[in-house]
Structures are given as structure tokens and as C-alpha cells.
Amino acid sequence: VSLSTEMSTSSPEAVKKLLENMQTDLRSLSMECKKKFPPVKEAAESGIVKIKTIAARNTDILAALKENSSEVVQPFLMGCGTKEPKITQLCLAAIQRLMSHEVVSEAAAGNIINMLWQLMENGLEELKLLQTVLVLLTTNTVVHDEVLSKAIVLCFRLHFTKDNITNNTAAATVRQVVTVVFERMVAEDERFKGIVEQPPPVQGNTNRRSVSTLRPSAKDAYMLFQDLCQLVNADAPYWLVGMTEMTRTFGLELLESVLNDFPGVFLQHQEFSFLLKERVCPLVIKLFSPNIKFRQGSSSAASPAPVEKPYFPICMRLLRVVSVLIKHFYSLLVTECEIFLSLLVKFLDGEKPQWLRAVAVESVHRLCVQPHLLRSFCQSYDMKQHSTKVFRDIVNALGSFIQSLFIVPNAGNTAAVSAPAGHLFSFSTSGSGSGAQGVSGNLTTQAAFEYRGTWIPLMTVSVQGSAKATYLEMLDKVEPPSIPEGYAMSVAFSALLDLVRGITSMIERELAMEEEMICVSISGAHLVWEEMVSACWCGLLAALSLLLDASTDETATENILKAELTMASLCGRLGLVTPRDAFITAICKASLPPHYTLTALSSNTANLSSKAYSIQGQSVQIISPSSESHQQVVAVGQPLTAQPQGTVVLTAKNIQCMRTLLNLAHCHGAVLGTSWQLVLATLQHLVWILGLKPGVGGALKPGRAVEGPSTVLTTAVMTDLPVISNILSRLFESSQYLDDVSLHHLINALCSLSLEAMEMAYGNNKEPSLFAVAKLLETGLVNMDRIEILWRPLTGHLLEVCQHPNSRMREWGAEALTALIKAGLAYKHDPPLAQNQVAKSLSVCYQINYSLLFIPKRLQLLLLNPLKELSNVLHADIRQKQLESVLQILQSQGDSLGPGWPLVLGVIGAIRNDQGESLIRTAFQCLQLVVTDFLPTMPCTCLQIVVDVAGSFGLQNQELNISLTSIGLLWNISDYFFQRGEAITQELGREEEALQKQAQEKGETLNRPFHPAPPFDCLWLCLYAKLGELCVDPRPAVRKSAGQTLFSTIAAHGTLLQQPTWHIVIWKVLFHLLDCVRTSSTTADKEKIESGGGNILIHHSRDTAEKQWAETWVLTLAGVARIFNTRRYLLQQLGDFFEAWEVLLNHIQSAALSKNNEVSLAALKSFQEILQIVTPVKDSDKAGDAFAAMGVPPVLIDPLSASGPGRPLVRSDSLVERLTRYNGAELQAPPPGEESALEDSALWWSAWNTWYRTGTDSTRPPSGPTEKLSFIPSQPFLTALIQIFPALYQHIKANFSMEDLKKLGVILHGAVSVPISSDASPFILPSYTEAVLTSLQEAVLTSLDVLQKAICVGPENLQVMYPAIFEQLLLFVEFSCKPPQYGRMETKHVANAKYNQAEWVALNYVPFAERSLEVMVDLYHKTACHKAVINEKVLQNIIKTLRMPLGLKYACPSESTWKLAVSSLLKVLSIGLPVARQHASSGKFDTMWPELANAFEDFLFTKSTPPDNLSIQEFQKNEAIDVEVVQLISTEILPFANFIPKDFVGQIMAMLNRGSIHSQSPSFTEAEIDVRMREEFSKVCFETLLQFSFSNKVSTPQEGYISRMALSVLLKRSQDVLRRYVEDERLSGRCPLPRQQVTEIIFVLKAISTLMDSLKKTQPENVDGNTWAQVIALYPTLVECITCSSSEVSSALKEALGPFKDFMQPPVSRVQNGES
Secondary structure, eight states: OOOOSSSTTTTTHHHHHHHHHHHHHHHHHHHHHHHHHHHHHHHHHHHHHHHHHHHHOOOSSHHHHHHHHHHHHHHHHHHHHHHOHHHHHHHHHHHHHHHHHOOOOOOHHHHHHHHHHHHHHHHHHHHHHHHHHHHHHHHHHHHHHHHHHHHHHHHHHTTTTHHHHHHHHHHHHHHHHHHHHHHHHHHHHTTTTTOOOOOOOOOOOOSOOTTTSHHHHHHHHHHHHHHHHHHHHTTTOOTTTTOOOOOOHHHHHHHHHHHHOOOOOOHHHOOOHHHHHIIHHHHHHHHHHHHHHHOOOGGGGGGGSOOOOOOOOHHHHHHHHHHHHHHTTTOOOHHHHHHHHHHHHHHTSSOOOOHHHHHHHHHHHHHHTTTTHHHHIIIIITTTTTSHHHHHHHHHHHHHHHHHHHHHOSSSSSGGGOOOSSSSOOOOOOSSGGGGGGGOOOOOOSSEEEEETEEEEEOOOOOOTOOOOTTTTTOOOOSSSOOOOHHHHHHHHHHHHHHHHHHHHHHHHHHHHHHTTSOOOHHHHHHHHHHHHHHHHHHHHHHHHHHHBBBOOOOHHHHHHHHHHHHHHHHHHHHHHHHHEEEEEHHHHSOOOOOOOHHHHHHHHHHHHTEEEEEETTEOOOOOOOOOOOOOOEEEOOOOOOSSOOOEEEHHHHHHHHHHHHHHHHHHHHHHHHGHHHHHHHHHHHHHHTEEEEEEGGOOOOHHHHHSSSOOEEEHHHHHHHHHHHHHHHHHHHHGSSSSHHHHHHHHHHHHHHHHHHHHHHHHHHOOOOOOOOOHHHHHHHHHGGGHHHHHHHHHHHHHTOOSHHHHHHHHHHHHHHHHHHHHSSSSSSOOOGGGGHHHHHHHHEEEEEEOOTTHHHHHHHHHHHHHGGGOOOHHHHHHHHHHHHHHHHHHHGOOOOGGGGHHHHHHHOGGGGHHHHHHOOOOOOOOHHIIGGGGGGGGHHHHHHHHHHHHHOOOOSSSSHHHHHHHHHHHHHHHHHHTHHHHHHHHHHHHHHHHHHHHHTTTTOOTTTTSSHHHHHHHHHHHHHHHHHOOSSHHHHHHHHHHHHHHHHHHGGGGSOOOOOOHHHIIIIIIIHHHHHHHHOOOOBBOOOOOOTTTTGGGGGGGGHHHHHHHHHHHHHHHHHHHTTTHHHTTTSTTTHHHHHHHHHHHHHHTTOHHHHHHHHHHHHHHHTTTTOOOOGGGTTHHHHHHHHHHOGGGSSGGGGGTTTGGGOOOOOHHHHHHHHHHHGGGGOOOTTTOOGGGGGHEEEEHHHHHHHHHHHHHHOOOTTTOOOOOOHHHHHHHEEEHHHHHHHHHGGGOOHHHHHHHHHHHHHHHOOEEEEETHHHHSSSTOOOOOOOOHHHHHHHHHHHHHHHSSGGGGGGGGGHHHHHHHHHHHHTSSSOOOOOOOOOOOOOOTTTTTTTTEOOOOOHHHHHHHHHHHHHHHTTTTTTHHHTHHHHHHHHHHHHHOOOOGGGGGSSHHHHHHHHHHHHHHHHHHHHHHHTTTTTTTTTHHHHHHHHHHHHOOOOOOTTTOOHHHHHHHHHHHHHHHHHHIIIIGGGGGGGGOOHHHHHHHHHHHHHHOOOOOOTTTTTHHHOOOOOOOHHHHHHHHHHHHHHHTTTSHHHHHHHHHHHHHHHHHHHHHHHHHHHHHHHTTTSOOOHHHHHHHHHOOOOOHHHHHHHHHOOOGGSSSSHHHHHHHHHHHHHGGGOHHHHHHHHHHHHGGGGGGSSOOOOOOOHHHHHH
């Protein structure tokens, strides 16, 4: 009968149909029974009538039918009673139709059941019966109590027939009926839901038949369930009366289905709960006993009583029941469940039958997919004291189970392997065989596990997350099935995975909810989670590690890894460090090759394996990888360990594990905490083995290993590598999403990893592992936005790396550090670096006044600090890197460095001489960039640092060019100061105020170099001081350049300084510099420097250190002097100008007296300059004047510096404009009235003293023996020295005393006496034949000239100095004949000095002496009448001096000398004699006359003979000079004889007399004799003599006496000559006499005739009588000569004799002269 009705059973059509059908059924019935069973037929027919009647009478036909159902059903029941199959079937069908329309009343139902029972007992229509019962019970609820129980028993009875189909159908029906009973109860409860009844307390229920407290349906259900328990327990049922037999299996199935389908019933009704506790659980436990007691393989002898064998169908059903009980009623049956679970665990034991273990595993699997249940276990057992740790045991049991599957019992002795504890696996097992051996050709494709030779296939047992059992469902099997190999393992494996998945996802969901604050944190929740994890992790880890090791299937491996990963992550989230690290360690170990020694891991596991975790008394330890798993090898590489181990092998599984590890780190980095160390250490080793090397930015790229058998990678892994390296990079990129703490963990881990790598790299040159450093870099780069929190640990560590001896390591440390710094500076921070204000808290902790925060960019300083720290690293490569990055920073961020400048400059300036050129060069590039581009952008306070840094480059001695260029930079910096002066002053001023305020608050003084000076001036002073330091650098080129720059800057920009600052400049900078230079110069080495650098030639004037220092001294002194000169007006306003002046003069003096010509000469030039003496300028120097006027030193025009420091000269805007713009006043001329600021006589006298000391010391001749002559001043020096005097004198003449004049004289004389060194003489004396004055000599004369001019115009009292001047000049005149001596020095005269023979050459003093003579004559001309000149016997001295050259005459060194001497004498006498005559009476000239007489005599009758080569013309000229002298006597002396001492006149007469009688030199040739006789001279002498003899103006008798005396001498001489001639003539006979004698006689004869003439002219009274007598006495002698043979003599004789005729007559009267 179809129970499904298309339309509702109560609709009119349905009712109509029902009526029709019933009538049809009844008709059919009556037809069938017509013959055999008439009563039935009648009943049927009356039934038809009855139905029609009901239909006719009632509106609600169905209700009426139900009321009368007993009657309506009756015919059908009777029909069944016939036991006729066809009729029975028809009746049953009809009854079912009625039932389905629910028109059967309770009574009718009872009747139906009874009738069915009968049928059953007769074994008729069994299937139909079952169907009818089912329809009856499912369509309505009219059947209750006994009726119901009878119906149920009926079904049970049918279950145990001989017919299989019936049995099965009955079983199904029973199940359905049982379900119906409980469904009714549920429905009933639903109806009464709203009505609350107070159920009476349930007493210990004695009457088990009924429970009064239950409603009807509930009661039925209760009775049914109770009886099922009774039946299973093999007891008699209370309610199901009539049961004949029953099987336990069926009972258990029914119990299970009820428990499983209607848990609510048991949970809501105490009565039912009671049944569970009291009946079901004890039952189950009782039925389990055979399984518990049974041990496989134990012989019966072992136990006295025979043991009941476990029976698979029961056991399996029991387990199903247990599963249900645990699943649904756990909360009710806590204690009971504990027992069940413990049993379950026991069933997994290795000694149980295989099938039992299989179903037990399936049961466990069912539990594993219910995380909430597991949580409850944990809460109920594991977390309670004194309770079995059920949850832990379950997990551990699974683990042990899996472990035991790999331990194959030996065939012989099964008992030997009684427990898995028999094998304890610890981490440190040494596997036999290496992993590479696994690569055999027969790789199994089937998924399987393989461990130590045990191979277990893996099957797909269930979908993830659902426990679909195989054996628990085998309800039809009676014999235990044979379990396929690998099934138990597969289930256990699934169970493990599901367990992990379930727990982790549950806890993570709840964590997520908690984080979203949806549910307020349940205080206990965390504890539960932690307990769960703590309870299960050991077992899980043990099992998973083993499986991972044994797995040969990629998917399985993936699942295991995923489980380990999720556990690790969960532990991390819950803060359970040990388990987290343990899981991570497992993954790490699996990533690495077997037996790979890795300290990080072994230390951790040692820690774990020391705790052996007990599982129900069995000790389980974490299993170490076995090494012979048959895995595909994909890579062979170098191990990264200290001791080389050959190569190691990586398998595909290793790579898979590595990817998991990466995944873990990537996704769960935030919970890794300290285990970052493990993860990173492992990754580092893997990266190393795979040969990945860091590239730009720290990313790892496949690279070749550097040494050893290089890494071998299969194509399989090659394709993976880029992916791995990409993930690796992403891993560190994702660090940006970590929170700060996790980030710190990551950084710390990387740092300690790096430390290990560093340790390892010490002492060997193996390629180091750069993994950690590279990753630190990557991590830093991606976390720029919060760089502050990780900067210190990060950079601190990298700085250590930078100091590592291994160069690769270092290089990467530096690469990472500098990359980070550059990135940090370039990063767009928020707020930008420029405004990164210090947090207020900072100002609190450092008690900084908040307004004084000069550190707006703390972050920037933080970023730059490590860069500065790198300066302390000694390795050049690191410094190179550091400086290169500074250069890049400058190029990219130079404009925004701000407060970072001091650090950057510090780095640039941290150069040392031991650092090698390239470093210094790079650093210098940076500095150049700073100076050229960034001075305007940096804070002014940094300018001083720039100066210092530039200075330090100047001072470094590695690279001369850099030193020189840096001096140029200093010039550029000074120029910048000059241009931006005002701005800098303002900014520094503000800064200064703030600093002072700060200092005041702290009560300290402001500590800054050159403090009292204003800050801008201090900047200049620092610059000057730095240049000053450079001026005393050991290298001459640097000194020179620095000196030029220093003086140029002071000259060009000095006007910007405040007046008091000049005080510091003079004393602290300039004088200090002079002191240093003086000291260095005087102590410099005199050793010759060999030409430097092989190819650089050094000029001889610079080939010793001393000579090089001399140049510096010269420059410095000149510079200082120039500043004194150009800034004189300004300096004089300082208080201590005089002291400064003295110091400067002292420096000049010591320089002038230094034993170095160059220095000494330059010192004098400087002396001239400060005295403002302008030396004559040659045209070539003219260029300097224009600049000198502007205060720019000529040094600048020096070609050397035109390009460098000389820059401002090229500028378009005129320097003068700029200078005057700032401080015009100082450049203007001093106010009128002070013609020169130097009128201060003290200054001039100070200068005079200096000059005097210098002169005295330098011209004092050496005293000792002069073999090793120390030092002789050069001519230019002496010249310059003397040239200074005239100008100096102009300023001191007012008080210039005689004393000073004497001092001067000594110096002049000394200076002129100094000889010249022979190698210099060619330059000073063009050639000795030219009469030229040296410039020195000119200077000396100029000085005297200046003096005499001054005396001339000066007051009377000055004139006493004339004689001293004459004395000086006369001294010089003497040089013409007697050159001065210089000490005891041997000098040769110039003429005979072949330059190399003598070291020293005396000058040719003749020109000088002659010039002096001329000067003297001129002077005498002017001053002859001056009192002083007369008193000091100047004339006598002149004559005395001239006597020397006059006496020497031809013997003079130069012929011109005596000629000049004569002419000078004549000039002087022409002026002096009148003066002398004038003062004759005073006696002041008395001593002069004899001197004069001697002079005449020495000259006219010289002892020297004329040179042989003298030409006749020359001789005649010379004779003419002699004649001139005689003429002077005749005109200037003899006429005034009466004023002249008699002796003198006598001497003169004698002289004339001697001259007039000719005496010739015997050496003349005949030809020359006429000329050489000086006839003209004799004649003049004689005439003069005669003239004075007969002068009629004889004023004094004395004078007449002289004449007479002279005459008598002459006559006497004539007599002698004549007589001798006559004698000789006679003797000679025919031989002519010598020419001289003839000439002489002729001369005598001529003289006689001259005399006669004179006598004739003279008044007779003027002639003395004696004279007459002598003349007449000559006559006889003359007559005797007549016989001579010479015609010449004859003609002369004739002339002589002629005049005698006048004597032939006697005179008229004889007057006797008084004195005759």
C-alpha cells in the first residue's frame, strides 16, 4: 500500500475514494469467502451497509469511521483469521488503508495487533505483517503500553525466523519501530514544552516496570530502552513480554541507534539519564572485559581460567556505542567516559589483535574530529587533580601506535617486542648509511611511509575532517576481517592530522573572536587552550616527526609539515615557548640533511630529550630522523659548519620542509619570538648548501660557491631556487607587518646568527655565511617607517661585523650598514626628518630646556651615528665604503642634512695618516663637494668643523696634492665667509645667545675657542689658526701654499674682524706662527735631500730641509710684515702696538742674523717694508703696486698662486669696493696732521736699535782662525742693510748722536770689508777691469751722503759730525791701496782669483775708494771753513791719507787712483791752503805742513818705476800731472811763504831743487831718453825755483833765504855735473859718452842759460852776492867744456856762454846785502 497520498487524506475527494475503496475491499472479501467462509462473507456485507450508513448520516465521515472502527475492521480481522493467504493479503491491505487514513481507534488497534500476533505464530505472511505493524505505528499514536510492546515483540520474533529476507526486513522494522517510539516521545515533549511541571524526585527506582513521573510516550520509550539493556545483558525483559530469543549484536546496534539519534531524551529526562548511568555503562564495561583481558599470543598455560576470546562483532559494536556515549553524553558520564577512553587507549596496544587495533584506531579517529569534545576531555580530566590525563593519553597512544607499526616483531619471538618503549628514539641517533643511498632506481610511486626498512603503504581512508570508518561499519561480518597493510597507519595518520587541524582551528577561531572583543575573554579559556596544547604536543611531535621522516609521499609530507606548522604557530600564539620551539626544531631538522650538526637545534633538543614523556608508563621520546629514507636527492652542497665535512645532500623533502619553514616564518613571524633563531639558523644553512649568495639590498640570488667541490643542483631544484629566494625575500619584507616585539625577536635572532657566522669566519679564510647580514639589511630596509626601534641593535651589530677580520664578512657588514643609512635618510619619514622633533619625554629625561632644543632631527642623528662609528674601524675597505656612502648621501641628501652635518663632517674628517691614499682621496672628494655645494645649506655652527676638517686634510701626509688642494678649499671657505658675512654673523649670534643662556643656567662659563671674541671672528680665527698650523707642516710645498693663503685671507678679509680680534690675530696667530717657523728653521736638518721620488729634481737652492724652511721663514716674515704695514693704522689703535712692534723687530733681527742668505736678505726686505721704505721697483714688479694699494699682498701675484688662493683677484666686483663696504674707515688715510702714523719716535728708535744690532752682528769679522769659516753675509744682504739706514735716519736724525755715528761707521766699514764668495763674484763684479761700484758700496756712500746733507741743513751742533764723516770717507779712500782685512781671512785680489781657487774674493775696492775720494773732495769743498773741520785737522788727515796713493804712484793697484789722488789733492789744497794760511797763527795747521811736504815729495820723487809698457804719450801725460803739482806750489804756496813755516818752505825748495836737477832712470832706451828725462818737469821746477829766488816781493828775509839757498844748491850741482862731464870726456877718448850723460850736460847747460836770463831780468839788489860769486865761478868750468866732441853739447855751450858778456864789465857800485 502506498502511504504517500497525493492529496490530504481528509479532503472530500480522498474521503470519497476511501469509502469507495473500502466498499470494493469488502465486496472482494465477501466474494472470496462466499464458498468457504460464509461468516466472513456476511460480516463483509454488513460492513458495506455500515459504511454506507455512516457516510449517509455524518458530515465528518472520518471521525465517525474512527468511532466505529472496531466494527469496520472486524470483517477484515475475520478474513485474516481464515489463514488463507489470498484473503489474508487482501485483508491486511485493507487494514493498512484504514490505518493510513488514521481511522483506527485504540481498541481496533489492539484487535489488529492480536490478530497479527496470531498470524505471526502461524508463520503466515511475515513480510506483510511487518509492513502492517509499521504502518500502524507510524501513521498514528493510538498504540500504547502493552499493545505497543506486543507489536514490538512481534517484530523481534520475526527477526529470528529461518528466512533470511524476513529476518532482515524484521531487523529494519525493529529499528524503525524503536525510532518511532522515541520520536513520539520527542513530539510529546514538544507539545508540553510550555507547561512547567515540578517532577517529583526520582527515588531509587525499584519498580522498573513503570515510571510514574513520565508521560505516556515517554513511558513507552523508557520501558523499551530498559528492556533493550536487559536483553543485551542476557536478562529477561520487563516490558517486552513474549521475546523468545535475542542477539547481543542486534541489541547493541539498537542501543547505539537510540543513543545516537535521540541524545536529547537522555539529557532532558533524569529517568533516562539514570538508565544510562545505571544500565548502559556497566553493561558496556562488562561486555568489554574479554577484550581487555585478552593478549595476543599468550598461551593458555599462562592464565588458570580459560580466557574468553574477543569477539569482533560485539567488540566493534561496543566501540560504536562507546563512541556515541562519549559524543553525546560525555557531560553526564564523565567518570564512565574516563574508563571508556582508557579502554580505547588500551585497545591500541601492540599486543591486541590487529582487527581490534584497527577498530580502536577508527574510534579514536572519530574522537579526533571533534575538537570541542577533546576540549571537554581536557577540561574534565587533564586539568583536574588526581585524574587520568585522558587527552594526553589519547594523543600519546596514537603516537605510540604509529611508532609500534614501524616496529616489526621478529617472527620467532613475538613477545620480545612487548611495548614500543622497547625502542627509545632520541635526537642524536646516528643513522646507518647516508641519505644519498636512497636514490635507487625503483622509486615507489605509491604513497607510503618507510622507516628503518619497514614499508607501510598509505591509503586514502577518509575525507579530511570526517572519520569515515571501514571496520566499525562492518556490521554484517562475524569473523574479524583481515586488515590490509597500512590501513591502521593510514587511519592513525588521518586521526593525527584531524586532531591537529581540529584543535588548532578551534582555538584560533576562539582567539580571533576574543581579539575582536565579541566575547569577553573567558578567564579559563586560555588555561584550557594551554593545557590542551601542553597535553598533546609531545605525543604529536613524536608521531609527526617520525612520520615526516618516514614519509615518501609529497602530499603526506605536506600534510605532516602543515600539522607541525599549525601547531608551532598555535603554541606561539598561546605563548608556549617550549612546544613551539620543539615543533619548529622538528621542521628545521627535517629541512637539513641527516646528521647535520647545527648547534641551535641540538641545544634545543637536548633540552627536550632530557624530559622523557611517559605515556601510561611507556616512555616516549622524540624520534630522530633515520638517515636512510629513500628520497630523491635534489642538491649536493657544502655544509656551513666550522669543520669541513665534505659535501651534504639535500633531498626533495628537505626542500619541501624548507618551504614550510619559510611559510611558517612568513605567515607566523609574529609568534615566533625567540625561535626566529632556529628558523633563521636553519634557513641560513640551507641557503648556504644551495649556494645562494646575497645580492643588492640583501636579496639572495643563486650564486656559485666560492670554494670546494661546488654545489651541485638538479634541474628539479633549479626551478625551485628562484621561488625559494623570492619567498626568502618576501619573508623579510613581511617583517614590516610584525609588531615591534616580534620584530625585535627577528632582529635579535639575525644578530646572534650573524655572531655565530662571525665566530666561524674567524681564523680561517673560508667564505663566510652572509645570510644573517643580508637579511638584517633586508629587514631594516622594509621597516624604515619604524626604524628607530630597531636601529640601535641593528647598527650596533653591523658595526661589529664591519670590524671582522674576514674581508667578505666586513664588506657585507659595511654594505648593509651604509645601505641602511642611505635608505634611512632617503625614506620619506613622517614627520619628515627635517621636523622630527624630540619627544617631550626626551626633554624631560635630559632636563633640556624645551625651548633650547637644538636637536630637531634626532632621528637623523640616530641614522647618521653608525656612519660616524665606522670611523673607528681600522680596515681600509670599510672606511672606503663609509666614505663612498658619505659621498652618495651628500649627492642625494646633502641639502637636507641639517643637524647631521657635524656627524657627516666628522666622518669626512676622521682621516689618519696610516690610512692610505685612496681613502684620503675619497674623503677629500666628499669635502670638496661640501665646500663647493653645501656651505650655504649647513648650520653656521658647522662651518668651524668644515674649517677643521679641511685643515686636517692639509695636515695629512699621504697625498701632497690633497694637502695643497685643501688649502685652496680653505681659501674658498674664507671667501664664502666673506660673502655671507652678515648672515653668518646673525646666525652665530643667535646661537651664541642660546648657548650662553644655557651655560648661565648651568653656572658654567661658555667654553669655545678664542672665547671673548665674537663668534664670527672666532670662525675667522679658527681658519687662521688652521692655516697657521699648515704653515709649519713638514712639507715645503704645503707650507708655502698655506702661508700665501693665510696672508692673503688676512689681507683680503681682515677688515671684517672686530678691532679687539686683531689683538688675537697678531699675538696668537701671527707671532705664534713666527715663533714656530723660527724654531723649525733654526733646528732644520742641513743634510742634502736626495732628489725626491726619483723623477722630481730639487733645485740646489732647496736641497736641504734647512733651505726649504728658509723659504717658509721668508714667506712668513714677509707676510707678517706686510700685515703690519697695510694694517698699521688699525693696529696702532690696539693698546700694545709697541710691544708687538718690538716682537716683530726681534723676529726680523733674528731672521736677518740667521746664517742663511735667503732668510737674512728677506728679513731686511720686511724691515724695509714695515718702515715703509719703498725700494726702487724694476718694471717687471710694477704689477704689484695696484694691489699693494688695496692691501692685497703682492704674494698673490706670484705666478705660483695665481690659480689657487689668488682667486679673488679675478673677481669682477672690485675688492676695494667690497672691503670698503664693510669697514671703510680703516682703509682711509690717517687724518691730516699725523703725516705718518709712525712718527712715534720710540718705534723708530726701536727700529734703529734693531738695525744697529743686526748690522753689528752681521758685519763683525770673525775673530778666531778662519779655516772653517762659519758664515759670511752676502752682498745683497749687506746692501739691503745699508740701504735701510738713510730712510731710518730721516726719522731719528733729531736725536742722532756722535755715539750713534760712530756705531754707524763701524757697521759701514765692516760691511764694506766683507769679502764675496768666489761663486757669487761673477754676478756682483761684471769683470775686475771695469771700474764699477757694487750696490753695497753705493749704499754706503749714500748713507754718508744722507748724513752730511742732514748735517748741512741741520742745526749748528750737528756740524761736529763732519770730521767723523771725513774720517769714514778717508778710511774708504785708503782701501784703494790697502784693501781692508776681514778678520784673518785669506782673500785674493779679484784680479788673480781664478774663480775656483779661492773661496773668498776681496772686492775691487778701487772704484769705491775713488768715489769716496770724490765725495770727500766735494764735502771738503763745502765744509773747509767749518770750525769742526778746522779743529779736527781734517785737511791734515786728508793729506795724510792721500799720501799713500801718491807715494805708491805706479805701484797703486789701479793707475787711476794716484791720478785721482793728485787731482783731489790739488782741489783740496786749492780750498784748504787759504784756510790754513788764514788760521796760521792759531797753530791748528802746524802739523799739516810737514805732512804736505812729505806728500809732495813722495809723489814727485816716487820710489816706484813706471810700468814697462807705458807709452810715450802716457808718460807725457803723467809728466804734465807732475808739472801741475809744481805749478800749484808756485802759485799757492811759495807766494805766501811768509805765512808758512820756514821748514816747510825749505823742504819745498829742496824738493824743487831736486826736481830741477835732472836725474834719469838708467833703464830708458836711447830713443825715449829725451821724453823720459821729464825735462819739462825739471824745467818747471827750475823756473819755479828761480822765480822764487829772485822774486822782488821777498817779504821776509826768511823767504829770500829759501830762494838763495835753493839757488846755491842749484849752482853747486851744475858745477858738479860739468866737472864730471869734462873728466869723463877726457877719459873716454874716442868713445862717445852714454846718452844719459850727454842729455844731462845739455840740460845743465840749458839751466845755466836760463839762470843767466833770470839774473839779467832781476833787480841787482835782489841777488845775493854769493850767487854772483857762484855764477862767475862756473865760467872756467864752462870754458873747459869747449873741447867736447858732441855737437849738441857744443851748441848748448854756445848758448850758455853767450850771456856771460854781461858780467864782463865791472858793476857800477857794490852794495853788500845784509845777509850775504
